[in-house]
Amino acid sequence: xxxxxxxxxxLLVLSCATPDKKYSTWKIKGGNAEGIxxxxxxxxxxxxxHQLEVAWRYQPHDADTIANRTQIQCNPIVVDDVLYxxxxxxxxxxxxxATGEELWxxxxxxxxxxxxxxxxxxxxxxxxxxxxxxxxxxxLYAIDANTGKAVATFxxxxxxxxxxxxxxxxxxxxxxxxxxxxxxxNLIVMGSRVHEGPVAAPGYIRxxxxxxxxxxxxxxxxxxxxxxxxxxxxxxxxKRVGGANSWAGMTVDHERGLIFASxxxxxxxxxxxxxxxxxxxxxSVLALxxxxxxxxxxxxxxxxxxxxxxxxxxxxxxxxxKDGTNRDAVLQVTKTGYTYVxxxxxxxxxxxxxxxxxxxxxxxxxxxxxxxxxxxSPPPFARQAFTEDMINTITGEADSIxxxxxxxxxxxxxxxxxxxxxxxxxxxxxxxxxxxxxxxPQAGVLYVNANEMPWIxxxxxxxxxxxxxxxISLYRTNCATCHGTDRGGxxxxxxxxxxxxxxxxxEKLKKFMLTGKGVMPAFTHISEKDxxxxxxxxxxxxxxxxxxxxxIFERDPDILYSNTGYNxxxxxxxxxxxxxxxxxxxxxxxxxxxxxxxxxxxxFKELKKKGIPPTGTENYGGAVATAGGLIFIAASRDExxxxxxxxxxxxxWEYQLPAGGYATPSVYEVNGKQFxxxxxxxxxxxxxxxxxxxxxxxxx
Numbered sequence: 001x002x003x004x005x006x007x008x009x010x011l012l013v014l015s016c017a018t019p020d021k022k023y024s025t026w027k028i029k030g031g032n033a034e035g036i037x038x039x040x041x042x043x044x045x046x047x048x049x050h051q052l053e054v055a056w057r058y059q060p061h062d063a064d065t066i067a068n069r070t071q072i073q074c075n076p077i078v079v080d081d082v083l084y085x086x087x088x089x090x091x092x093x094x095x096x097x098a099t100g101e102e103l104w105x106x107x108x109x110x111x112x113x114x115x116x117x118x119x120x121x122x123x124x125x126x127x128x129x130x131x132x133x134x135x136x137x138x139x140l141y142a143i144d145a146n147t148g149k150a151v152a153t154f155x156x157x158x159x160x161x162x163x164x165x166x167x168x169x170x171x172x173x174x175x176x177x178x179x180x181x182x183x184x185x186n187l188i189v190m191g192s193r194v195h196e197g198p199v200a201a202p203g204y205i206r207x208x209x210x211x212x213x214x215x216x217x218x219x220x221x222x223x224x225x226x227x228x229x230x231x232x233x234x235x236x237x238x239k240r241v242g243g244a245n246s247w248a249g250m251t252v253d254h255e256r257g258l259i260f261a262s263x264x265x266x267x268x269x270x271x272x273x274x275x276x277x278x279x280x281x282x283x284s285v286l287a288l289x290x291x292x293x294x295x296x297x298x299x300x301x302x303x304x305x306x307x308x309x310x311x312x313x314x315x316x317x318x319x320x321x322k323d324g325t326n327r328d329a330v331l332q333v334t335k336t337g338y339t340y341v342x343x344x345x346x347x348x349x350x351x352x353x354x355x356x357x358x359x360x361x362x363x364x365x366x367x368x369x370x371x372x373x374x375x376x377s378p379p380p381f382a383r384q385a386f387t388e389d390m391i392n393t394i395t396g397e398a399d400s401i402x403x404x405x406x407x408x409x410x411x412x413x414x415x416x417x418x419x420x421x422x423x424x425x426x427x428x429x430x431x432x433x434x435x436x437x438x439x440x441p442q443a444g445v446l447y448v449n450a451n452e453m454p455w456i457x458x459x460x461x462x463x464x465x466x467x468x469x470x471x472i473s474l475y476r477t478n479c480a481t482c483h484g485t486d487r488g489g490x491x492x493x494x495x496x497x498x499x500x501x502x503x504x505x506x507e508k509l510k511k512f513m514l515t516g517k518g519v520m521p522a523f524t525h526i527s528e529k530d531x532x533x534x535x536x537x538x539x540x541x542x543x544x545x546x547x548x549x550x551x552i553f554e555r556d557p558d559i560l561y562s563n564t565g566y567n568x569x570x571x572x573x574x575x576x577x578x579x580x581x582x583x584x585x586x587x588x589x590x591x592x593x594x595x596x597x598x599x600x601x602x603x604f605k606e607l608k609k610k611g612i613p614p615t616g617t618e619n620y621g622g623a624v625a626t627a628g629g630l631i632f633i634a635a636s637r638d639e640x641x642x643x644x645x646x647x648x649x650x651x652x653w654e655y656q657l658p659a660g661g662y663a664t665p666s667v668y669e670v671n672g673k674q675f676x677x678x679x680x681x682x683x684x685x686x687x688x689x690x691x692x693x694x695x696x697x698x699x700x
Contacts, residue, residue, distance in 0.1 A: 056100030072681025104148025155213030191246030203245020249314030264310030273365030297347030337382030435622030471537025602636025634661025659690020
C-alpha cells in the first residue's frame, strides 16, 4: 500500500514537471492552429510566479510619443528560439527569444506608413525555405525568416495586393489586414479590414499561394447571383455594399481540412436601409473547405446588424464533454457578452439557442430584423442592459448622469439606432473584444476578459435642405462617425478637427485626405470636388459654390443617416456612467455550461486611495492560461500585467508596464526556461504610446 502511494506521488510530480508537448510552443498567433491561447508549459506556477522578473526588453524606438496615436497590438510568435513581431510603426522584426537582441528589421515604407494596427505575423516553411508573411498597408509581404529580406519570387518584388480578387470598385477603397493570415498546406488564407462607412470594399475571404503569391480561391461574404445567401440582400447589393469582412482572424482544423472564420457587419454599420434583408454572411461563423473556399456550414449570430456587432475574435477550436459525450466544437465569443458553441462537423449548436424578439426601427427606410439569436446557456459574461438602477453612484456623480439618461433609449438589448440616442451596452468594443478568449483543454474552462462600458449611438439625417454647404452633408456621411458631428473627435483615438487653420490650408488638407495616416484611411474614393467641399467646411472657409448656395449637390440617395461618432457614456469626471464592474475576467466551465467565477480586471489608483474596491477598467488584449495553473493578462487601462490563479481568479502577481499592454501575451520556452512576453504599445483610452516588448522569466 505504501509503495502504491509512493508511486502515485512520483507520477503526480512527474506530470507536474513535464510540460504538455502539444501546447509547448507558440509558432502561431494564439499559440496554435486551434487559437486557444493556452500554454502547456508549467515551470512558472502559482507558488513561484511572485518571483518573476524582467528577462529582456526590446525597444525599436518608433512610437508616436507626442500625439500618442501609435499602438502595438501584436501577439508575437516564436520559432527555433527566434521571436517575430511588429513594431509601433508596423515594421516586422526578429529578435533572439532568450535575450531580445535584434536580428533583423523590415521596413516596407511607402505612403501608408503606420496605417492602422497589426496583431501578428504568420510563419511558413518548406525545407530551407522559411518565410514570415505579414501585412503592411494594402499589401501582404513575404520575408525571408533568416535574413529579413523580401522574397522576390512572391508576387511582385515580395508582395501582393490585398485588393486582389475584390473587383474593380475596390481599387480606390481602403483594404488592409490587421490580423495575420492562417496557413493550410501551401496556402495563406487572409481576411481584411475595410471601411465601416457607406462606401466600403467587400470583405471577401481569400487564399494565396505561399510560394508565388497567386490568388487561389475567394469566398464571397456578400453572395453574388446564383450563390447561397444571395436572396438575403437586395439584388444588386454585391455590386455596391461592402463589409462582412473577416477582420478578427481565423483558425484551422488541419485534420478535417477546414478553415473557421468570423465576420463583421455590413457597411454602413448603423444604417441598413440600402441593404434590407438578413445579410448573409455578415456577422457569421463560417466553416470553409480550406483547399477550395467552399462553404461547409455557417451560423449567423446577428441578423441585419445595426449596432456594429462584428464578431470580435476568431472562432476557437475546442473539445468538451456534453451529456457524457466528447464533442469537437467551434466556440465564438461576442461583443454582446455571449458564448456560442457549435459542433465542428455540422455547425449544430451544442448549447441551445433561442431567437429573441427585437424592436422595429423608426428611421426612414430602415427595416430592423425582428429577432436575434441568443444562447440559453452558458449565461452571458457581461450585463445585458443599462437601467436607471445601474447608474454610477460610487464617484458621487449620479445626479449629473440622470438628466442625460432620461433622454436616451436604453433598458434592453438590440434597441435600434435613433436620432434621440440609443445606449449600446455592452458597448461597441464588447463584451468580448479582439484579444479573444483562452481555453484550458485539460479543465474544459474558458477564460475571457470583457468590457462593461456603455456607449451612446446617435443618428443624424444627412439630407440637407436650404442654403447649406455640401461639405456639411459630405462630412456627416464620411467623417462624423469618427470625428463627431461637432468635429470634436472622441478624445482618444480620433482627434478634434476644430481649429485646424494653423496646420492646414485647403489644398494641404485635401492631399491629407487622399493619403491618410495612422488609423485614418485614404479617402481616394471621394472625388476632388467633394474633398474640396469637406475641406472648406472643416476649415470654416467662407467659400460656397453657386450650387451650394441653392442647396444643390450630389449624394447617395440610399444613405439617409450618419451618426455623431463613437461616444462613451461617461460621468463629468470621465468614469463610466454605469455602476462597476467596468472590466472583468471570467471563467466559464463549458462542461457544465456555467460561469465558474468573475473578477474585476484592472483598477483606478485614485479610486483605490479613497477605499473603493477594484472596479475593473476598459481592457483590450486577451488572456493566456497555462499548465502552471495561471492566467496571464495585461489589457487593462492601468498599464499593468497580472497573473491570476485560474482556479479562483485571485491576483498572484502584477507588474507596472512601461506603457499599456493592449495585446495578448505569448508564452514560450528557450533552453528549458519559460518566458512570458507582452507588447507594450499603449495609445488606447487616452494612455501614452509605447514601443517596447517586455519578457519575464524566473530568476536563474
